[in-house]
Amino acid sequence: MKVIDNLKTIQLNIDNASQRANRNSEEIKVIAVTKYVSTERAQEALQAGIVHLGENRDEGLLKKWEVIGDKPVWHFIGTLQTRKVKNIIDKVDYIHSLDRLSLAKEINKRATKQINCFVQVNVSGEDSKQGVEPEQLNDFIAELSQFSNIRISGLMTMAPFTSDESVLRSCFRKLKDLQTMIQKLELEYAPCEELSMGMSNDYEIAIEEGATMIRIGTALVGNEEKEV
Numbered sequence: 208m209k210v211i212d213n214l215k216t217i218q219l220n221i222d223n224a225s226q227r228a229n230r231n232s233e234e235i236k237v238i239a240v241t242k243y244v245s246t247e248r249a250q251e252a253l254q255a256g257i258v259h260l261g262e263n264r265d266e267g268l269l270k271k272w273e274v275i276g277d278k279p280v281w282h283f284i285g286t287l288q289t290r291k292v293k294n295i296i297d298k299v300d301y302i303h304s305l306d307r308l309s310l311a312k313e314i315n316k317r318a319t320k321q322i323n324c325f326v327q328v329n330v331s332g333e334d335s336k337q338g339v340e341p342e343q344l345n346d347f348i349a350e351l352s353q354f355s356n357i358r359i360s361g362l363m364t365m366a367p368f369t370s371d372e373s374v375l376r377s378c379f380r381k382l383k384d385l386q387t388m389i390q391k392l393e394l395e396y397a398p399c400e401e402l403s404m405g406m407s408n409d410y411e412i413a414i415e416e417g418a419t420m421i422r423i424g425t426a427l428v429g430n431e432e433k434e435v
Contacts (some may be wrong), residue, residue, distance in 0.1 A: 210239075210248070211255035213427050217410075221421075224414040235414055238282050240406075240424035242267060244431045246274045252428050253279055261303075261422055265294045272298050284363075284403075284422055286337050289313045296322070303327065303363045303403050303422075306338050308350060315354035322356060325363035325403050330381040336365055344385055348397055359394075361401030361419070362386050366409055375409050379416035386417070 217237065225232035238261040241249040249260060249271050260275075262268035263285030272281070283295055284303040289310055296317040305311060305324040314322055326347065329338030339347050344362075351357055362385055366378040382404055389399040405413025407426035414421065424430070 210251045210257075210428055213429075214252075214255050214257065217423060217427060220411050221414060224411040228415040228417075230414070234419055236420045237427070238284070238403075238420055238422045239427050240284065240422050241271065241428055242285075242424060243433075244428045246271045248428050248431060250275060257427075259420075265291045268295055268298065282422075293317050301325065301360065304337065305357075305359075308347075311351055311354050311357060315356045318356035320356070321358050323358050323360040325361045325401065326351075326359060327363045327365075328382060328385060330364045330378045330385070331367050333367060338364065341381065341385060344389070348389055348392075348394070352394070352396055355396075357396070359389075359397035359399055361399055361403060362389070363403035365406075366404065366413075368408070370408075372412060375412050376416060379404055379413050379418070383417040 221235050222232045236259055238259040239252040239257045240261045242263045258280055259282060260279040261282040261284040268283060281299045282301045282303060283299045287302060287304050287310060292313040297319060301323045303325040304327045306327045327338040328341060328344060329336045330341055348359060351359060362382055364378060364382045366375050382402060386399055386402055389397060401419045402417050403420040405418045405421040407423050410421040410423060
């Protein structure tokens with residue numbers, strides 16, 4: 208497989224989805240999720256024109272960082288344990304999984320600059336999903352005002368893994384509605400201009416519902432653990 212060919216297909220799909228939603232496709236940032244691929248495959252993505260790389264685990268991020276460095280925009284997109292914040296805090300540009308005050312305190316303590324964070328929201332209500340409950344989002348955002356090293360750049364969610372388009376649209380619309388609610392507060396520390404939602408199986412629907420960042424792994428860089 209060639210990442211550049213996959214990217215061309217994905218970009219065409221992005222253009223089409225954006226057109227259907229009367230959006231500018233240039234608003235959409237593609238994050239190449241490199242959890243299941245080597246550093247070499249991640250570098251291939253950068254050579255294909257990808258700017259944003261996302262990692263789910265601190266070990267994977269650190270391993271790739273040692274070779275690639277700060278050339279890409281780095282996103283930490285997985286569940287982040289408080290004790291591991293110190294490992295990645297000076298290497299990432301965005302953290303997509305802020306979902307509790309203890310994590311916010313640790314990020315604020317360890318950061319030497321303001322970190323762009325997404326508040327992860329569990330809009331699907333699934334027990335298996337991490338995230339702040341939608342009805343608690345307002346209060347959670349308010350509590351984050353005490354942390355000067357945290358900037359809430361947006362909201363993130365993980366939709367259920369399903370082919371039911373109505374379920375997916377419902378989840379993405381809920382997150383868009385929550386974003387609109389936070390934006391109306393006009394908080395300097397929480398402009399909330401981004402929506403991180405949509406993955407390999409549902410990114411076109413996410414774009415139609417307002418996503419500005421899509422997290423693409425298998426459809427873009429593949430899965431070397433499954434490749435023969």
